[in-house]
Amino acid sequence: MSRKYKIVIFGATGFTGELCAKFMSEKYSDIPIAIAGRSLEKLKKIKKNHGLPFPIIVADAFDIDALEKMCKETEVVLSTAGPYHKYGSDLLAACVKNHCHYVDITGESFWIKDMIEKHHKEARDKGLRIINACGFDSAPSDLGSFYAVNQVVGDVKSIQCFQAWKGEASGGTMETMFSSMDAKLAKRGLGKFSLNPKNSLSENQKKNTNDRIKVQEIPKLGGWTGPFVMALPNTRIVRRSAALSKSVGKHYGNDFVYSEGAYYSKKSAAKKMSFITLALGLVIVSPLRKLLRGFFRKPGEGPSQRAMDSGFFKSRFLV
Template identity: 30%
Template sequence: MASATSEKKYQLVVFGASGFTGQFVVEEIAKTFEEENKELSWAIAGRNMKKLQSVLEEAGRRTGKNLEEIPIVIADVSSESSLDEMCRDAEVVLNCVGPYRQYGHPVVRACIENKTHHIDISGEPTFLENCQLLYNQQAKENGVYILGSCGFDSIPCDMGVVFAQKQFPGDINDIECFLKILIGPEGGAANTGTWESAIEGFAHVHELKEIRKRLFPVRLPKPDYRIAKRSLVFKSSDVEGYNLPFVGSDRSVVTRTQYYNYNEKKSRPVQMNVYLQVTSILALLYFFVVGIIFGILCKFSLGRTIMKKFPKATSLGMFTPSGPTRKQMAGCSFVMTMVSRGFETKLSNPVEKHEKEPTKKMITTVTGPEPGYITTPICMVQAAYTLLKKDHKIPPGGGVLTPGAAFAETDLIERLQAKNIKFTKVE
């Protein structure tokens, strides 16, 4: 850990604690901080004292912990001085305030300037990649780690690739990832904060071409064996049901990790595609209709306004202001099936060509509880604990990093296993 952060008042500060996801992050810390260090100092931060007090009361009631003495910090993204004050006192800020395109940059800048590490749970590629482009050098100069996408987007997928690479006997050529969300008898939903982040990300996806051109001026070497091209909807012998492209941030995060590994570790890049797995025609039609509505309305400012104002109607019930109930979350889970194909042998030079086609196949899975508000807080908090470890094996020097780049050599996977997010080799 950078020495500049060693004398901060708080090791962790949850910023945006009164938001829907922030509440669950606070509860996760309350449940687990004694396992890490009984002396761990932490605080919560946000705009409204009364709401923040209610967060601690609710977290205390849910976890059975006495949280009356947990400090509250008043901070607002519109107030640079309040962000500076929060960051001066924090070793690590867990930023739960989204959409990050709108609210993330001031927090990242304040963290870097005050030599504070930053962890977020963004699933917005334009924000994540622009952060790397804008702040990587300054973060390194200040010895600060800016770690994005440390929730369900995209720790299970990115660390799932890390796990697969460690299990595979030779070189992996490509991975097809199939995500299946299992909904319990109570049904399921998501909070509108997630919906708004998705709207912002999709509306500005055209910006990625220029960002990536500047961020990666030298492209990865072209693979001799391209990952399989799939139709819009297809079946696979490796998983049941129908599969369609998954438009989340997982693929973009994994790609950034592959760039890091190739440039810094001289390792062979892995190609990846991510698909959403559904098991019925009805579910398939539902996602198609939501996708069409989303794609059309996102193109226009008025359409985006309508989606934000009427999230339940425009998402056909998927996103609501109240989000899922606790019972709905308890009945929900996910399965991420990763089908790796590659070569029997491993070559030390990443651009050296294999003499034979990739014929070896391996299947691994990442499984866990409800992704948005159970798995995400677990991932975020365990990432923070890993960062706080004095003997961690995170790449030295700071910078803007993906989970796979930051945590590949740490014990993060083992930590997640202990929290019921399981990484398994199937065959």
């Protein structure tokens, strides 16, 4: 595949897209990259503000002709334009149709399920790579589990992941959380194995896979666990990877079971944050979400540089 660009960053005028474009210009300025979005003026602005060496492509998420033209010019589309159930479907379809690899940072399990059902077979037959969930959800969980499995000789029966973090959500992330409920779509991704291929489960997996993480001590790690806000998409991604692993010679095990929770050093913190996590979940699924949406960041907004600089995550895996 030889095309004008190696990578097109789609959604480059959004909060995360701008960060991505800036990072790529600092680390990979020698690679043919373009930035894309619907607003020429905004694209020009971020190009000027950061001194980006990248050409500009104007393409609206709903302009199929523009999307297909863009996909024909690049080897990979890196999309940061969410919510993906609103802005991602036509783009992914254009990538598959025009032999273009695709990467995104979605955490929308229901949308991923929809895209798998529509495009997996064609993408596989064409040798394309469609890689969803490459942000905090779900790269640490997926890559960490893959690494852990490869440290063990033989099949792995289970992995428990415990996440510690400090950070703030962008406006795009908040919009995704609220709009998913408005669209009544999220329930499609709630099943424990919603992203698994058909007929990929053992009886042990069906019986022993549990997403209900309660506050409890983890003696081996010297801490406590409780519900983790991103566990739902992360667990579905890891379980799909495990199910697909046999085809690439990295088999996790026929009875592999994966669970994920938060990690806290103290019981009091585990109880407090678990309550907050559950309360936020209840608000998002209730009619109150429309009233409360205005109190959270809007799309295009995000944490300060200081907040990002002090942020971190640490993923622990028990095999």
